[in-house]
Amino acid sequence: MQVTKKFHSTMNIEEILGEIIDALHTAYPSFLVHLLLSQEWKVKADIPTKPLTYGEETGNKIVEHAYLTGDIQIDQTGERMTLYVPLRGKQGVYGVMEIKSSQTVILPRSEIDFIQMLADTGGNALENAELYQQSRNLIHDLQLINETSHQLNLNLRLADTINFMVQQIIESFGAEHVGFIMFHPKGESTVLEGSTELFLKEDTQVKLDSLITKMKREKDPIYFGDLESQEKQYLTEYKSMLVVPMIQSNELKGMVLAVHRLPYYFTFENFKLLQSLVHHSTLAFTNSMLHEELERLVITDHLTKLYSRSHLDERIQDSMYKDGQGAFLLLDIDNFKLINDTFGHQVGDDIIIQVANVMKKNIRTDDIAARWGGEELAIYLPRVELSIAITIAERIVQTVAIETSPRVTVSIGVSHWSAYKNPPSLDHLFKEADQALYRAKETGKNQVVVSDWNKEKGMEGV
Numbered sequence: 001m002q003v004t005k006k007f008h009s010t011m012n013i014e015e016i017l018g019e020i021i022d023a024l025h026t027a028y029p030s031f032l033v034h035l036l037l038s039q040e041w042k043v044k045a046d047i048p049t050k051p052l053t054y055g056e057e058t059g060n061k062i063v064e065h066a067y068l069t070g071d072i073q074i075d076q077t078g079e080r081m082t083l084y085v086p087l088r089g090k091q092g093v094y095g096v097m098e099i100k101s102s103q104t105v106i107l108p109r110s111e112i113d114f115i116q117m118l119a120d121t122g123g124n125a126l127e128n129a130e131l132y133q134q135s136r137n138l139i140h141d142l143q144l145i146n147e148t149s150h151q152l153n154l155n156l157r158l159a160d161t162i163n164f165m166v167q168q169i170i171e172s173f174g175a176e177h178v179g180f181i182m183f184h185p186k187g188e189s190t191v192l193e194g195s196t197e198l199f200l201k202e203d204t205q206v207k208l209d210s211l212i213t214k215m216k217r218e219k220d221p222i223y224f225g226d227l228e229s230q231e232k233q234y235l236t237e238y239k240s241m242l243v244v245p246m247i248q249s250n251e252l253k254g255m256v257l258a259v260h261r262l263p264y265y266f267t268f269e270n271f272k273l274l275q276s277l278v279h280h281s282t283l284a285f286t287n288s289m290l291h292e293e294l295e296r297l298v299i300t301d302h303l304t305k306l307y308s309r310s311h312l313d314e315r316i317q318d319s320m321y322k323d324g325q326g327a328f329l330l331l332d333i334d335n336f337k338l339i340n341d342t343f344g345h346q347v348g349d350d351i352i353i354q355v356a357n358v359m360k361k362n363i364r365t366d367d368i369a370a371r372w373g374g375e376e377l378a379i380y381l382p383r384v385e386l387s388i389a390i391t392i393a394e395r396i397v398q399t400v401a402i403e404t405s406p407r408v409t410v411s412i413g414v415s416h417w418s419a420y421k422n423p424p425s426l427d428h429l430f431k432e433a434d435q436a437l438y439r440a441k442e443t444g445k446n447q448v449v450v451s452d453w454n455k456e457k458g459m460e461g462v
Helices: 002-007 013-027 061-069 109-154 158-173 202-207 209-218 268-299 309-322 336-343 345-361 386-403 426-442 452-456
Strands: 031-037 049-051 073-077 080-088 093-101 177-183 189-191 222-224 240-248 251-260 325-333 368-373 376-382 410-418 448-450
Touching: 002 109, 013 031, 013 093, 013 109, 061 073, 061 080, 061 093, 080 109, 093 109, 158 177, 158 251, 158 268, 177 209, 202 209, 209 240, 209 251, 240 268, 251 268, 309 325, 309 368, 309 376, 309 426, 325 336, 325 345, 325 386, 325 426, 336 345, 345 368, 345 376, 345 386, 376 386, 386 410, 386 448, 410 426, 410 452, 426 448, 426 452, 448 452
Parallel strands: 031 049, 410 448
Antiparallel strands: 031 093, 073 080, 080 093, 177 189, 177 251, 222 240, 240 251, 325 376, 325 410, 368 376
16 A cells, blocks of 8 residues: 555656665565666666567567566576566556565465565556656647647748747757758759758758658658668768658648757657648648748749839838938840840840849849839849949949840949938939930940939039
């Protein structure tokens, strides 16, 4: 009764295992006791335990028989006796107690029955503690999945979604690096921004090519306990790896990887939980990508892949609200009608694309290049002085004349606003650039002309 009270006063497996040893030492102080456990429970260093092995040449057949049948086994070697007593619960056997007599002893059947009863009490307590821990883990996993799903549905931005998921996986599983790789219809693969730095390296992406091919072919989750033992190691510094496919509507969208330097770092429960997380998050990823693709289509010109004029207007208005100055460049392809008449409209479209590519190569990430209409293109340079804007415009004029085929030239009109020298006005900015462009066309083409209004205000910059 005392032992039963102790066993059922705690749900800590480590404490229960210690109580089993203490109870046997109290009842039989001269016996040597070891616990042979079937599961990798964490125990104190002073609790005598051994791993329970069976089905191997090195295994003890008597121990194996006790574990598989659930019956006490007695090994009488000479005058000394060894008992192998299974730790039985209602749903299974959780280990075997090895009880060795240190001297000649003969145990009556009643003592053996008492030991078995003690073992069963411990086995039931172990089972209850294990089920309790499993239920807590399950609750934690469900809470994690619920929280993840809730957060993913709050935000449609893909970068935010990836950052959130990477942090969840690192915190929940202790992964050192996490990568999200998306597969595209034409066969190429992309590591999504927000993945940790390991997966953003070019050499890492090359090393993962064969793994990506394997995932596309088999579409199955993969658990690598120790990559060093694998024929193909993929990432030589990292031994543990979890790979989970991202599948939506039976279509493979990509895969998620989590890695750690230590072998067998991730448990199989980690592997199953990651599959659940990825399963619940794939729809959110797909929706985020569709949402951003739709946004891109709305604000992007189909032919040139430059921004649309409406998006350009919005960005300039925003700049005029928060920046101190900015420059507007309006470009026109010289003699464009002649190009169309001579080479056809398809070549004309290709010329517009070539000029657009020159523009994109000569501006910063924060600058906005847009299609203004027809063969007219535009660039807005936020927080840029007029002199710098003129330098950029002249560089574009020179580059277009060299790099286009068939060879064409462009004329550029430049206007500039400053919160200190002239009040910002969107329409005025456009009008001044348009007039400057008109003068550039009328006075020889293939040149840059600055707005007269800027010159009058002492803002010519050159």
